[in-house]
Amino acid sequence: MSRDGLRDPPVAEWFVEYRRTGDRRLRNQLVEHHRHVADYFVKRYARRGVPTDDLRQLALMAIIHAVERFDPEMGVAFSTFASRTIEGELKRYFRDRTWSVRPPRRAQELHLELRRTDEDLTHQLGRSPTIAELAQALDVSEDHVLEALEAGVAHQATSLDQPAPGDDDGGPRSDRLLATTESGFLRVDQQMIVRDLIADLPERERTIIYLRFFENLTQPEIAERVGVSQSYLSRILRKTLLDLREHLDE
Amino acid sequence: MSVDDSPVRLVIPARARYLRLARLTAAGIAGDLGFALEAIEDLRVAVDEVCAILIEKAEHGAELELVYRSTPDGLSIEGSCANPGAVPEVHPVARELLAMTADDYSVYADGDVVSFRLTKRLQVTTG
Numbered sequence: 001m002s003r004d005g006l007r008d009p010p011v012a013e014w015f016v017e018y019r020r021t022g023d024r025r026l027r028n029q030l031v032e033h034h035r036h037v038a039d040y041f042v043k044r045y046a047r048r049g050v051p052t053d054d055l056r057q058l059a060l061m062a063i064i065h066a067v068e069r070f071d072p073e074m075g076v077a078f079s080t081f082a083s084r085t086i087e088g089e090l091k092r093y094f095r096d097r098t099w100s101v102r103p104p105r106r107a108q109e110l111h112l113e114l115r116r117t118d119e120d121l122t123h124q125l126g127r128s129p130t131i132a133e134l135a136q137a138l139d140v141s142e143d144h145v146l147e148a149l150e151a152g153v154a155h156q157a158t159s160l161d162q163p164a165p166g167d168d169d170g171g172p173r174s175d176r177l178l179a180t181t182e183s184g185f186l187r188v189d190q191q192m193i194v195r196d197l198i199a200d201l202p203e204r205e206r207t208i209i210y211l212r213f214f215e216n217l218t219q220p221e222i223a224e225r226v227g228v229s230q231s232y233l234s235r236i237l238r239k240t241l242l243d244l245r246e247h248l249d250e
Numbered sequence: 251m252s253v254d255d256s257p258v259r260l261v262i263p264a265r266a267r268y269l270r271l272a273r274l275t276a277a278g279i280a281g282d283l284g285f286a287l288e289a290i291e292d293l294r295v296a297v298d299e300v301c302a303i304l305i306e307k308a309e310h311g312a313e314l315e316l317v318y319r320s321t322p323d324g325l326s327i328e329g330s331c332a333n334p335g336a337v338p339e340v341h342p343v344a345r346e347l348l349a350m351t352a353d354d355y356s357v358y359a360d361g362d363v364v365s366f367r368l369t370k371r372l373q374v375t376t377g
Binding site: 024027028031060061142143 | 266270273274277278294295302303306341342343344346347350
């Protein structure tokens with residue numbers, strides 16, 4: 001980077017020092033110095049109709065993550081590394097926006113992965129892995145590993161666990177989704193199945209299920225939003241729910 | 251899940267490596283209160299950021315004391331740390347992060363103690 005010609009600050013040294021100390025002020029300095037990389041992506045994506053505030057937040061977080069994870073010894077320029085990180089996060093955002101049972105790796109899901117990774121690493125290392133090693137293997141933060149450890153079977157996946165908006169009884173959404181078949185309690189593996197099944201649905205059906213059970217919209221509201229007739233809508237809902245139940249009974 | 255109103259107090263060494271406990275506690279309480287995941291992620295960032303400001307100049311052996319309270323409209327977190335000197339200056343990047351992730355925050359000094367107060371509102375979406 002030689003935007004400033006002769007006045008280039010010793011950015012490479014900052015990175016080395018930041019990796020050594022984790023000093024917050026250095027991190028902020030590095031983020032500020034590379035802010036233009038984030039701004040570039042904000043401009044580029046702004047035309048897609050995403051609120052600029054969201055984009056700015058996303059890009060700022062992405063550049064912070066990039067600074068936190070950048071290893072000067074990797075042999076790539078930070079701007080290259082940061083661009084990849086930002087672009088990746090923006091793409092994920094656009095993907096999630098269409099189907100927003102958000103972050104793909106919630107504690108519950110991660111909990112299952114964690115057990116697998118634990119086994120693999122234990123085997124590989126010949127000892128029980130540390131939190132840091134697990135975090136690295138799973139490409140998540142150590143906080144998330146700790147949270148995932150907490151997420152025992154008694155808990156339910158957060159996305160399906162939160163009361164739906166305007167829900168009086170505060171019951172988990174997934175329970176409501178399957179209330180007519182189940183006793184009101186879904187096991188983790190069933191939740192995973194539901195999630196997978198929903199993820200596999202064609203986009204329109206997914207959106208409908210989402211709006212009905214997660215956003216708690218009424219059928220007429222959904223019909224209008226999605227642009228289908230109400231009878232078609234109730235057919236889709238019925239069919240999808242039957243499919244889901246069938247899979248759960250298997 | 252019912253939430254009783256007793257505040258949660260956490261005292262940790264005023265060192266960056268212990269901030270995880272401040273974040274995890276915030277996440278745990280916010281989860282109980284029914285915050286959505288996105289808001290919880292924001293809260294973790296905000297707590298981390300504001301605590302980092304507070305402990306920046308803390309002396310070795312100093313403690314950071316945090317109090318988490320559920321309020322009628324969400325969660326409020328107060329923190330304080332013995333930190334001789336002026337109110338720490340908030341870096342523009344930290345300020346921006348906090349503006350994005352907290353509903354309200356302030357950092358202030360009273361004698362040798364610096365404190366913050368941060369609030370995150372529970373969003374009620376109407377379906």
